[in-house]
Amino acid sequence: MKTDLTIALDAMGGDFGPGTVIPGAELAAIRHPNFKFLLFGDRAKITPLLDKYPRLKARAEIRHSDVSIGMDEKPSQALRHGRGKSCMWQAIDAVRNGEADAAVSAGNTGALMAMSRFILKTLPGISRPAIAAIWPTLRGESIVLDVGATIGADAAQLVEFAIMGEAMARCLFGLTKPTVGLLNIGVEEVKGIEQVKEAAKFLREMNLPMEYFGFVEGDDIGKGTVDVVVTEGFTGNIALKTAEGTAKQVATYLKLVLNRTLISKLGAVLARGAFQALRDRMDPRKHNGGVFTGLNGIVVKSHGGTDALGFATAIDVAIELVRNGLVAKIAEDIAEMNAVMNPDVQVAV
């Protein structure tokens, strides 16, 4: 095992490119003194910024590339245009060739997933990667996957997601037996979509080393009923964005009502500390980082519109997963699943 761990950063990704990535990496460099950084992107743009952050500079290396992927490029287009030479490609390729232990990008999600899949390939026994979100809940945080890597999933793929999410919860939350639930529209066994019911049967009957809880509903996510919520990418993405929208909506209502009278404005001033604490708790920058799971390597996607603090959170997530050996954990679990699997309980796909 290497003593110096390295994170590859797509310095040009996101709405603000190096303007966010470099100060974000500086924050991460301060927090993680034994990590190095490879900065992929336009040297002319990165250098003047890097000069401002001597701590990062001492542990970073620029890898020049003058091709970057546009936020609106289609994945197929990005693969053609960015293959080999784009900074996004090169950051992922550094994970493949062992120069880096993980890659982080705030760039185009579809392109990043397409390239990651192409370069790193899925783990043996995994049919498709997933994007896992870290979701703040009343009990702490949960993992929700897939939040949009692909649309639809059959029972076997949902089981794979369960295994990947469970391994991730062990890595990120330090849990030994995270609980896993299948997202459904009712908790009774007879309810729901066919694939979800089949996956439930599979998780119940197979003796996987996993704490399978059962079905959960949409409101269970925020409650933190389980540590890992499994769903296919279309529903997961809509649930994630609906929750983001609702949180913003309530925050907007709160601002409106507090500004209505002088006395409530005064109350708001007194409760300023509380509102700051609320903002902190709901701060999307503190829950930033969609993890691409199921690949031969770790890739973390940061929100494109985040700032340095948010980008640093995405790097933190990558570092935590590297430290705890996510890829190896998933590979072991999949191997174990294949070992316990016998023809009698094989899922029809």
Next chain:
Amino acid sequence: MKTDLTIALDAMGGDFGPGTVIPGAELAAIRHPNFKFLLFGDRAKITPLLDKYPRLKARAEIRHSDVSIGMDEKPSQALRHGRGKSCMWQAIDAVRNGEADAAVSAGNTGALMAMSRFILKTLPGISRPAIAAIWPTLRGESIVLDVGATIGADAAQLVEFAIMGEAMARCLFGLTKPTVGLLNIGVEEVKGIEQVKEAAKFLREMNLPMEYFGFVEGDDIGKGTVDVVVTEGFTGNIALKTAEGTAKQVATYLKLVLNRTLISKLGAVLARGAFQALRDRMDPRKHNGGVFTGLNGIVVKSHGGTDALGFATAIDVAIELVRNGLVAKIAEDIAEMNAVMNPDVQVAV
């Protein structure tokens, strides 16, 4: 047209049965002096309650039934056991035989939908009914459908949902040209699930008398980007419950942070009026009522756990839809759709 309008109530439905339904109906009776009420259920339980509400009593009639549907009965079981003789069945049947203009129940959703579909039948040209939710947004309210009548929908069914939701928005919000969006995981034309893309093509290309906006994402629901959000029942149900869960989560955070220090508690006392206004705005009782659309008659489902105020809101929704002729509007729109439909743009189903 009848001058006296009548609402049929399933008096035994919901977690509290007549204990909620009767005081809820009293509130509705006060607000709507030209409406009558048929109360289906156990006379022995309804009578003593009704005696407390003379205004309702003067305009209500009890229709005795000693069979009621359990909250956990499967739809097929409820249909067998409750056919003809249960109060839920009889309330819906009163709509079919013209005694009532709409039915409201806080009972078992699956049973209510199965019976409604069996008794009232779908409108000509409608393949399946949908449950439409009234969703509070930053711009007021929007209609979201389907939130769980059935799982999955093909392109033609999504178009039907669009038509039904649009007619409902005209009835409930008094809009002449409500905007309609299709829920998707991106706003670009190429993104999303096949059926959703096909429905989009259909809505764009057909010259329907409807303001089709395009794709919307999960966070657009709370923003109120469009008046009607169309999706299939699995995703719609999960979005609805996820939003409910998130709103509760933020409210819980808010309580926690306000109680942390004496000074923030004092601030909270001063801003009491504001918090009351926030609670009012977020009060689920004020947005209660899932509308069963696409049937030959109006059936509104109240939350099972609501109180009298919430049940009265569900009755309000039913009354508004009766007054504005929802069923006729949907039937006209579907007929119009069939008229403009030509083989070139016919949706592959």
